[in-house]
Amino acid sequence: MVMNRRDFVRSLPVLPTGLLLGASALSVSACAGTPYLSPRGSGNQLVVSAANVPEAGVLLQRPGMEHPVFVRATEEGAYTALLVRCTHQGCQPDPVGDRFVCPCHGSEFDMEGAVLRGPAERPLPRYGVARAGEDLVVTLQEMNDE
Numbered sequence: 578m579v580m581n582r583r584d585f586v587r588s589l590p591v592l593p594t595g596l597l598l599g600a601s602a603l604s605v606s607a608c609a610g611t612p613y614l615s616p617r618g619s620g621n622q623l624v625v626s627a628a629n630v631p632e633a634g635v636l637l638q639r640p641g642m643e644h645p646v647f648v649r650a651t652e653e654g655a656y657t658a659l660l661v662r663c664t665h666q667g668c669q670p671d672p673v674g675d676r677f678v679c680p681c682h683g684s685e686f687d688m689e690g691a692v693l694r695g696p697a698e699r700p701l702p703r704y705g706v707a708r709a710g711e712d713l714v715v716t717l718q719e720m721n722d723e
């Protein structure tokens with residue numbers, strides 16, 4: 578089933594709870610083909626099976642999250658996680674090829690979140706990703722200033 582970003586977010590509260598809790602496999606297309614996954618976990622942690630995170634990346638979003646978190650595997654076998662919220666005025670940039678492009682005023686960011694083109698001046702917020710067995714755990718605590 579193909580849904581756009583708005584339809585996906587609207588659909589989350591009506592999904593059966595069991596589906597949301599075990600939803601690593603839940604996937605729909607949006608944003609130039611980047612799939613959305615509904616992560617497990619609670620509080621400030623998002624948990625997803627590492628097998629479901631390709632190099633091209635996925636967008637993690639659950640009810641209550643205004644913007645998704647983009648997670649991808651790097652060539653070195655590590656993972657990165659970025660909050661997909663433009664640091665200019667808060668719009669949601671779209672993954673397009675090897676960058677994020679903000680639809681509001683044209684800012685562009687690379688896949689590490691660095692600004693390629695303004696008016697945004699700060700990088701996308703970056704979160705830590707830890708491996709826990711077969712899972713990845715994203716901790717929603719900004720790392721950019723560390």
Ligand code: FES
Pocket residue numbers: 663664665666667668679680681682683684695696697
């Ligand atoms: S909100 Fe993204 S460029 Fe203005």
